[in-house]
Amino acid sequence: MGFNFSENGFNQLLESLNQDYQIYAPVRKKNKDSFSANDLITYDLIKSLEEIELTVKSKYSAKEIVFPIRETLFHFVEGEQFIASDTDDKYIIFLRPCDRNAFKRLDKIFLENGPEEDIYYKRLRENVKFFVIECTSGFDSCFCVSMESNTVEAEDYAAFLRFEENGVSCEVNDQDLAVEFSSQAEEIKFEPQFIEKNKVEVKLPDREKLTNEVFEHQLWTEYSQRCIACGRCNTSCPTCSCFTVKDVLYDENKKSGERFRRWAGCHIDGFTEMAGGHNFREDYGDRMRYKTMHKIYDFGERFDFDMCVGCGRCDDVCPEYISFSKCINKLSTIIEEGV
Amino acid sequence: MSFNTKKIKKNAFRITKDREVTALRIRVPGGHINAKYLSLIKEIADEYGNGTLHITTRQGFEVPGISFADFEEVNKKIAPILEGMEKEIGVKIADPREGYPAAGTRNVSACIGNRVCRYSNYDTTEMAQQIEKNIFPNDYHVKIALSGCPNDCIKGHLQDFGILGMVEPIYHQERCIGCKACVDNCHKRVTSALSFEQERVLRDEKRCIGCGECILQCPTNAWERGEQFFKVVIMGRTGKKNPRLAKPFLKWASRDVVIAIVNNVYDYIERHIDTSLAKEHIGYIVDRTGYPKFKEEILKGVELNSECEIADKINWNGYQTGEKI
Amino acid sequence: MSLTAEKSLKNPYLSQKAEILEIFQETEIEYTFRLESDFELNFGQFLEVSIPGYGEAPISVSNFTDQWLELTIRKVGKLTDRIHDLEEGDYLYLRGPYGNGFDFENYQDKNLIIAAGGTGLAPVRSLIEYAGNNLDQLSDFEVLAGFKDAGSLLFERDIKRWRQKFDVLLTVDKTCDIWGECVGLITEHIAELHLENIANTEVIVVGPPPMMKYSIIEFQKLGVPDDQIWVSYERKMHCGLGKCGHCKIEDNYVCIDGPVYNYAEVKEIRD
Structure with missing residues (x-):
């Protein structure tokens, strides 16, 4: 079902949705990025259309809403464990097709990999409705088309929105929301559009030809010199899902505390360090190789699609100007030409 | 002629x-x-x-x-x-x-600031121009330089007023991934104000110099860029008599406070300058009146922000150039 | 969010309390803790072991029965330091078991050789016990165990018992006066093995990464094919559930796909 809203109309819709949902969208936080006087574009709660930042790619993805950077697993008091009870909060997340597809990757790990579902992820994920933002021109570093994550299927979203000069056109799939939409807008025909060509194109290496011989290639030693292991590529990535589990004791009472998890990144020191100090991937170039292979090969071997969605955030945030898309293309060339 | x-x-x-x-x-x-x-x-x-x-x-x-x-x-x-x-x-x-109506108060200089530099905590040029507007033209000999951060690339420590940009870093534990990039960097390059205990970063406010390095290091924006502040170091100089580095006068001063004290300098000089000399520099006047007098007069009417710290005493050492080396 | 005391069994991150029944000192820094247990265990599986407030670590089950299990723990950090302060009657917190473990069927009626380096003996100890009690299910059975020195020797009392039933070659890298056993790296002793029926031989190699690497090379030199070599990998793990990602090597999650692998399947994989 397609609808057309005026700006006012859409704001009224948001207002009514806000009764039941916490609505997250990319926003602009004035002067809040790391460098002074730079704005931070990131996800936060919104109440109106004007707050949504559509002109610039967000530095972080919507991942942190469903997989919080730090999340309490349970509290303990005198050895007894208490899990925080589920909340009834429901969420609407505005995001582009690449980021919607990133959630498919997270779903694989948290809900399908291993013998059990991750209940912490699941209890948030179940309460999310996706509002996909139509994205037909992308940004400079995007390569979603190459990663086949430029499109979404109708079942992947509750609503699909086209932001126009004087309002919003959209399609609603979610029956629960259809009433809210239809009561405030005129019905139109709506056909979602997707970007068909990015400025950056990536050629994935031929899976058949990709052997471990390439692990020794000097391609990676270049990154040993360039990478500084800051982990920004991991934290900005919408599909990186690794975490570390830690305990803390509350200062007041040494008998109570919490076990929590927080994001981990394969580029950051300590990721493979075992108790006693042995480290399986000390070299930064090896970390780049490991991440690259995970994003464009290993994940795909385990599941049906590659992990990387081509959002290009890792390129945008790397302080050493390491480009992931460039790395993939270099790898493909090496494979084509023979290692 | x-x-x-x-x-x-x-x-x-x-x-x-x-x-x-x-x-x-x-x-x-x-x-x-x-x-x-x-x-x-x-x-x-x-x-x-x-x-x-x-x-x-x-x-x-x-x-x-x-x-x-x-x-x-x-x-x-x-x-x-x-x-x-x-x-x-x-x-x-x-x-x-x-032509120029005066030459005593020197050009207000500034490092490149946050229009270009990643470390700078503010727009040094813009603030230098505001100070220039307030104090120029003036015949009294005053040297002021503005630096974007405590690195002090403009060498504010050799000026009568060195104004160094600070920022209050605000820690959000819920965004911290415990990578310790900020802590390690603070230990290696700054003042070891940060430590890591019970899986969170602690900031020793006494040691923190507000350089903002932790904000720059953080891969998750767990350190938020808070309010802008300034450190003011005073009465550094070269010269033939007693060269010395400036010493801290204010820390965590607001922009308004910095602007106000610089404005007050001229009244102080007016009252205490030895007119028998060709052009007495402010540093020598402070040497004569003593720091407490300077402090009292320069802070007159200035509404200090609550965070602002003021030096109780200042002892400029420097060295006497006449001594045998 | 309010706290509820519901101890959901569906939450795989919650641990269960287990009483320490007995503590055995192995070396200066390694102790074996026997704990009450109702886990259904397989040889070579591991548990996530914790003390709330001090963290959690993956630790191999070094032996088990229906009533108890044993964990052999080296003092290497905050959690294990704290565990070493515990006494009989105190509690540890366990969840698991995790990993595939050794499937005895793979060794049924075979010549089984187990080469273990240092703490690598812990994950195969239960398998050794079972094999020793069921020698009729094997064609031959031999254990080679290498340690750094006499002071780091583990399971001394078990080894004495084992030797009444099957061969256990003990070796140390560095000898000392009281040492009456072999000297030299375990690899040297592997090289000296006479394997009579290689086609019917299965080899298990467990230990620190360099020990495993070079021991495998020695077995290969003896003519043992890769698919008759079995390894157990140790990696950093934070969940045991295939989520946290620390133990991933290529498309393997050691915590769920391993830690036991047939070497032919993993010989190419690189961290």
């Missing part, structure tokens, strides 16, 4: 080694200049000077080899510079065709 050297000097021209040859000094408030003025300065150097330019330590230009006879004409020529680089930012210039 008869010239009033005092008038020439006040007009920002220099009395040089060569009789009847002067050098024009051009101020660049905040150290940032629209490139269009360079062609004008080049023209003056070619036409009236000897075709060379000297770049001064205070980020100005000096055009040597100008004949005394030409100085009024040169003044007319530099009118667009006074117009564009002084009047435009609010400096009161009665007639831009008469």
Whole structure:
């Protein structure tokens, strides 16, 4: 079902949705990025259309809403464990097709990999409705088309929105929301559009030809010199899902505390360090190789699609100007030409 | 020939080694200049000077080899510079065709600041220009420099007032991934103000110098860029008598406080300057009145922000140049 | 969010309390803790072991029965330091078991050789016990165990018992006066093995990464094919559930796909 809203109309819709949902969208936080006087574009709660930042790619993805950077697993008091009870909060997340597809990757790990579902992820994920933002021109570093994550299927979203000069056109799939939409807008025909060509194109290496011989290639030693292991590529990535589990004791009472998890990144020191100090991937170039292979090969071997969605955030945030898309293309060339 | 050297000097021209040859000094408030003025300065150097330019330590230009006879004409020529680089930012210039109205208070210099530099906590040029507007023209000899961060690349520690940018880093534990990039960096490069305990970062406010490095290091924006503050170091100097580094006077001062104390300096000088000397620099006046007097007068009427710390005592050591080395 | 005391069994991150029944000192820094247990265990599986407030670590089950299990723990950090302060009657917190473990069917009626380096003996100890009690299910059975020195020897009392039933070759890298056993790296002793029926031989190699690497090379030199070599990998793990990602090597999650692998399947994989 397609609808057309005026700006006012859409704001009224948001207002009514806000009764039941916490609505997250990319926003602009004035002067809040790391460098002074730079704005931070990131996800936060919104109440109106004007707050949504559509002109610039967000530095972080919507991942942190469903997989919080730090999340309490349970509290303990005198050895007894208490899990925080589920909340009834429901969420609407505005995001582009690449980021919607990133959630498919997270779903694989948290809900399908291993013998059990991750209940912490699941209890948030179940309460999310996706509002996909139509994205037909992308940004400079995007390569979603190459990663086949430029499109979404109708079942992947509750609503699909086209932001126009004087309002919003959209399609609603979610029956629960259809009433809210239809009561405030005129019905139109709506056909979602997707970007068909990015400025950056990536050629994935031929899976058949990709052997471990390439692990020794000097391609990676270049990154040993360039990478500084800051982990920004991991934290900005919408599909990186690794975490570390830690305990803390509350200062007041040494008998109570919490076990929590927080994001981990394969580029950051300590990721493979075992108790006693042995480290399986000390070299930064090896970390780049490991991440690259995970994003464009290993994940795909385990599941049906590659992990990387081509959002290009890792390129945008790397302080050493390491480009992931460039790395993939270099790898493909090496494979084509023979290692 | 008869010239009033005092008038020439006040007009920002220099009395040089060569009789009847002067050098024009051009101020660049905040150290940032629209490139269009360079062609004008080049023209003056070619036409009236000897075709060379000297770049001064205070980020100005000096055009040597100008004949005394030409100085009024040169003044007319530099009118667009006074117009564009002084009047435009609010400096009161009665007639831009008469050259610089004063030379005592030196060009307010600044590092490149946050228009370019990743470390800078504010726009140094913009603030330097505001200070220039407030204190220029003035005959009293005061040197001020602004640095974007406590690295002090502009060498504010050798000025009467070194104004160093600070930022309050605000930690959000819920965004912290415990990578310790901020803690390690603070230990290696700054003051070890950060530590990591119970899986969270602790900031020792006494040790923190507000450099903002932790904000820059963080891969998750767990350190939020908070309010902007300043450290003010005072009465550093070179000179023939007693060179010394400036010492901290204010820490965590707001911009308004910094602006206000700089404005107050002139009344203090007015009251205490030894007029029997040709031009007594402010540092020597403070040496004479003592820091407590200086502090009392310079803070008069200044509404301090609650975060602002003030030095109780200051002991400038420096060294006496006359001593045997 | 309010706290509820519901101890959901569906939450795989919650641990269960287990009483320490007995503590055995192995070396200066390694102790074996026997804990009450109702886990259904397989040889070579591991548990996530914790003390709330001090963290959690993956630790191999070094032996088990229906009533108890044993964990052999080296003092290497905050959690294990704290565990070493515990006494009989105190509690540890366990969740698991995790990993595939050794499938005895793969060794049924075979010549089984187990080469273990240092703490690598812990994950195969239960398998050794079972094999020793069921020698009729194997054609031959031999254990080679290498340690740094006499002071780091583990399971001394078990080894004495084992030797009444099957061969256990003990070796130390560095000898000392009281040492009456072999000397030299375990690899040297592997090289000296006489394997009579290689086609019917299965080899298990467990230990620190360099020990495993070079021991495998020695077995290969003896003519043992890769698919008759079995390894157990140790990696950093934070969940045991295939989520946290620390133990991933290529498309393997050691915590769920391993830690036991047939070497032919993993010989190419690189961290």
